[in-house]
Amino acid sequence: MTRERFRYSEEVDVDVYKLVDNLRSCLACGKCVGNCPVARLTPSYNSRQIIRDVLSGNSDRWLRSEEIWRCLWCANCYTVCPMDINYPLLMLQLRYKAMESGYGMQYIAPFKKFALRAREDGLTFAPGGEKGRARVMRIRSNIGAVPWPEISDKAKAEYKALFDLCGTTKFVEDLDVENPPPLDLAYRKGRIA
Amino acid sequence: MIRKRVLSPEERIPDIPETIFLFRSCTGSMEYPGTENSIKEICKILGVQVVMDPDQTCCSGYLLTCSAYKPEFSLAVTARNLSLAESRKLDVYAFCNGCYGYICELSHIMLHNPDYKKMIDGVIDQLGYKYEGKTRIFHMQELYYRLKDKIVENVKRPLDGLRVGVHYGCHYLARQYGILDEGGYPTFIEEIIEAIGGTPIFYKERQACCGGAVGRGFTHKENVVHAHLYKKFMSAKKENIECIVTVCPGCNTSLDREQPAIMERSGEAINIPIIDIGQMIALTLDVDVQKLGFEANSVSLDSVLNKLGIH
Numbered sequence: 436m437t438r439e440r441f442r443y444s445e446e447v448d449v450d451v452y453k454l455v456d457n458l459r460s461c462l463a464c465g466k467c468v469g470n471c472p473v474a475r476l477t478p479s480y481n482s483r484q485i486i487r488d489v490l491s492g493n494s495d496r497w498l499r500s501e502e503i504w505r506c507l508w509c510a511n512c513y514t515v516c517p518m519d520i521n522y523p524l525l526m527l528q529l530r531y532k533a534m535e536s537g538y539g540m541q542y543i544a545p546f547k548k549f550a551l552r553a554r555e556d557g558l559t560f561a562p563g564g565e566k567g568r569a570r571v572m573r574i575r576s577n578i579g580a581v582p583w584p585e586i587s588d589k590a591k592a593e594y595k596a597l598f599d600l601c602g603t604t605k606f607v608e609d610l611d612v613e614n615p616p617p618l619d620l621a622y623r624k625g626r627i628a
Numbered sequence: 629m630i631r632k633r634v635l636s637p638e639e640r641i642p643d644i645p646e647t648i649f650l651f652r653s654c655t656g657s658m659e660y661p662g663t664e665n666s667i668k669e670i671c672k673i674l675g676v677q678v679v680m681d682p683d684q685t686c687c688s689g690y691l692l693t694c695s696a697y698k699p700e701f702s703l704a705v706t707a708r709n710l711s712l713a714e715s716r717k718l719d720v721y722a723f724c725n726g727c728y729g730y731i732c733e734l735s736h737i738m739l740h741n742p743d744y745k746k747m748i749d750g751v752i753d754q755l756g757y758k759y760e761g762k763t764r765i766f767h768m769q770e771l772y773y774r775l776k777d778k779i780v781e782n783v784k785r786p787l788d789g790l791r792v793g794v795h796y797g798c799h800y801l802a803r804q805y806g807i808l809d810e811g812g813y814p815t816f817i818e819e820i821i822e823a824i825g826g827t828p829i830f831y832k833e834r835q836a837c838c839g840g841a842v843g844r845g846f847t848h849k850e851n852v853v854h855a856h857l858y859k860k861f862m863s864a865k866k867e868n869i870e871c872i873v874t875v876c877p878g879c880n881t882s883l884d885r886e887q888p889a890i891m892e893r894s895g896e897a898i899n900i901p902i903i904d905i906g907q908m909i910a911l912t913l914d915v916d917v918q919k920l921g922f923e924a925n926s927v928s929l930d931s932v933l934n935k936l937g938i939h
Binding site: 452453454472473476477504505506507508509510511513514515519523527530531534541542543545546547549550553557558559560561562571574575577578579580584585586587589590591593594596597598600601602603606607610 | 652654655657658659661662664665680682683684685686688690691692693694695696697698699700701704705708737741751752754755798799801802804811812835836837839841842843844846847848851852853855856918919920921923924
């Protein structure tokens, strides 16, 4: 008689976009944890534990946590994974799922202004202020390049159009900076190096 | 079918391209414009024509991984950008690890999930674009490695034993399959450094991430990113590294711009100049230093330039 060590839920409930189809093949070997620069600094972030909890249908405690927002997406875990589990994509999905449940808004809201800026420029991190723009133009002029990156008006207009067509404009505008929903930070206390 | 992990440069780039579609990077063109310029200068010397399309936009991967974009949007932007290269029948060469990783990953998702492909086709069709997935995606460092011998032939100012630490960045090696080196312990940039006269130095935290990705530099700066980078810089300092070479202007931003704050917090004098591989090669090919835009760097490169006898 074989004994089940723990029961998997029917569906991997955080896989909103169905990107990590081999999550079930996780061997729980822990190589990912050993290679994680974040786990080294803050042991409460443990990728093996996160995968196990997701598979057994207990992802909720991670969705509420601050830990899932620490991942640097360096993919060291993916590099060493013997089963080729694309853990960074799981992280992306966990974060979307957390947002859906109303958690973690304070880790996304800071990017609202960058996203709205990018919508206008067609470039991420174009400085918004006059001073920053003048700096870019000065450095580019000094090396003999055109002062501003050559991006056509057509490109900017189409980038904006894609923003609207894919519903990202509304998505970004709805990110609430002033009133982030309450978040349980219990895991955080006293664990950060 | 077994996919091959490591390819030789000849397998990866069988024919040296006459013309490349250089994928504009946001940090590369605004934070460190010298990185973009150095590629143009190097390609001029190596006889490769560089095409940049003004219609190309940001790859839109960074803010996607910050969860500030919906994936549909970034998929559509990728399809649109790649269709521009496709219509010119050119291969895409990205010089930012971020751009490279994101366009590879997003195009892979589209080409392997018919549902997503159909959805995105419907979106970009409204703007008059069509994406078929014919264009191949490369990183500039692959071309440098492929043309290493040709670069060495043109070296006019060898690095003279400069102690160089390499920072590989993550998103290129994270591809894992069909790349130039093994993600666990890559050495191909060290080979380039050695070929142009430098002394590659292996330091303990060589493969540690720059920490700037997915927006953690904004949300977890003090508790994660600074602590992480402090370890990296200290291990580089221990080996007396004179400068760190990166292959990604995004890593450049993180390692260079955060350094003064880490020095202030820790009270340690780090002062390790950060330089892009393209800028480094351009220096040895005797490209005018004015064109490499080192004034953009927060940590001064004077120590490196003095050692090489450039003023």
